[in-house]
Amino acid sequence: MHYIMEAPPQVTRFDKSVLRKIGHTPLIKLESITRHLAKDVEIYAKAEWHNVGGSVKARPALRMIQEGIREGKLGRGKILLDSTSGNTGVAYAIIGRILGFKVQLVIPANVCKERKGIMASAYNAELILSDPLESSDGAIKLAQEIYRKNPDKFFMPDQYNNPYNWMAHRDTTAKEIWEQTGGRITHFVAGIGTSGTLMGTTRGLKSFNPNILSYAVEPAEALHGLEGLKHMETSIVPGIYDPSVFDEKISIPTEDGYNMVMRIEKEEGIIVGQSSGAALCGALQVAEKIEKGIIITVFPDSCAECNIAHGDFSI
Ligand SMILES: Cc1ncc(COP(=O)(O)O)c(C=O)c1O
Structure with a gap:
C-alpha cells in the first residue's frame, strides 16, 4: 500500500555555504536530571538538532x-x-x-x-x-x-548498508566529542537506527582511547514508539551494524523514553525527540553504576512538533 505526495513545482536553490555548517554541534551539560549521581560523574548531550535540517x-x-x-x-x-x-x-x-x-x-x-x-x-x-x-x-x-x-x-545511498554513513560519524562526531571533552570522555551512549552514529562514533573514539566504553540503546519492544530507533532482533538488520564494535546493549521501554523526553523539557529546559529520551535513559543507567566518569550521549533531534502533535506536552 502506498501513495505519492507530489512536490510543489517551484525550486529555488539554497546557498552552498550551508553545507559547511553541517556538524560542529554544541555539547550540553545536563545539570538537573543528573543531581543524584556521584559527584565525579557528568553527563553531556551532543545537541544534534543544531545541525542543518535539525538532526544528526x-x-x-x-x-x-x-x-x-x-x-x-x-x-x-x-x-x-x-x-x-x-x-x-x-x-x-x-x-x-x-x-x-x-x-x-x-x-x-x-x-x-x-x-x-x-x-x-x-x-x-x-x-x-x-x-x-x-x-x-x-x-x-x-x-x-x-x-x-x-x-x-x-x-540510492542506502543509509542502512552504506559505510560512508558510519564513516561520517567517525570523522566528525567522534572528533568533535574528543576535542570538546579535552579527551576526558570515558563512556559513549547512543541509540541505534541505521546504527551509523554508534558504529562510527565508537570506532572514532576508541581509536583515540581504546578504554572508552560504548553502549547501544535500542527499544525494549518489537512494536515501539521510539521514532528513529530499531529493535534489531525483529528488524532487517542494517549491513553496517556490527555488535562487536560496542561493549553493551541497553533496552529502553517506549514509555520510559517518552517520560524522559518530558523530564528533559521540564528539568533541563530542552525540547528533544523521543530517541533522545531513550538515549538519556541509557546514559543514566550507565552513570548510576559508576563513581567517576564523563558520559557523552547524542540527542539526535528536537522533534518538538511530533511531541506536541502526539500530545506528550501541554503547550
Ligand atoms: C530521531 C532519530 N534518532 C536516532 C536515530 C538513529 O541514528 P542512526 O541511524 O545513526 O543509528 C535516527 C535515525 O534515523 C533518528 O532519526
Whole structure:
C-alpha cells in the first residue's frame, strides 16, 4: 500500500555555504536530571538538532552524497532515492536543493505530518508513503523495489548498508566529542537506527582511547514508539551494524523514553525527540553504576512538533 505526495513545482536553490555548517554541534551539560549521581560523574548531550535540517542525519547524508558524486553514481539528472523515517529525508532534501538534484523519499505513512511537510513543501522532495504497520522495514523494502525496477534512473545511498554513513560519524562526531571533552570522555551512549552514529562514533573514539566504553540503546519492544530507533532482533538488520564494535546493549521501554523526553523539557529546559529520551535513559543507567566518569550521549533531534502533535506536552 502506498501513495505519492507530489512536490510543489517551484525550486529555488539554497546557498552552498550551508553545507559547511553541517556538524560542529554544541555539547550540553545536563545539570538537573543528573543531581543524584556521584559527584565525579557528568553527563553531556551532543545537541544534534543544531545541525542543518535539525538532526544528526545531515552528517551521514552529506558524506554519502559527496561520495556518490565522487564515484560518479549521482549526477547526469539522476534522482536520489532512499528510505527514511524522516530526518535523513530532510537532510537529503536540503542537500538536493543546494546541489540541484531531485530527491524521492520512501517513508512510513505514520511519520508526523509536520516532518512530511518540511520534506515536501519546504524542500521540494517527492514523498512515497509506505505501509505504517510495516514501519521502517516497509519503507526499506518499497525503496528497494522501486530502485530495482529502474536502477539507471536513481542513486540510492542506502543509509542502512552504506559505510560512508558510519564513516561520517567517525570523522566528525567522534572528533568533535574528543576535542570538546579535552579527551576526558570515558563512556559513549547512543541509540541505534541505521546504527551509523554508534558504529562510527565508537570506532572514532576508541581509536583515540581504546578504554572508552560504548553502549547501544535500542527499544525494549518489537512494536515501539521510539521514532528513529530499531529493535534489531525483529528488524532487517542494517549491513553496517556490527555488535562487536560496542561493549553493551541497553533496552529502553517506549514509555520510559517518552517520560524522559518530558523530564528533559521540564528539568533541563530542552525540547528533544523521543530517541533522545531513550538515549538519556541509557546514559543514566550507565552513570548510576559508576563513581567517576564523563558520559557523552547524542540527542539526535528536537522533534518538538511530533511531541506536541502526539500530545506528550501541554503547550
Ligand atoms: C530521531 C532519530 N534518532 C536516532 C536515530 C538513529 O541514528 P542512526 O541511524 O545513526 O543509528 C535516527 C535515525 O534515523 C533518528 O532519526
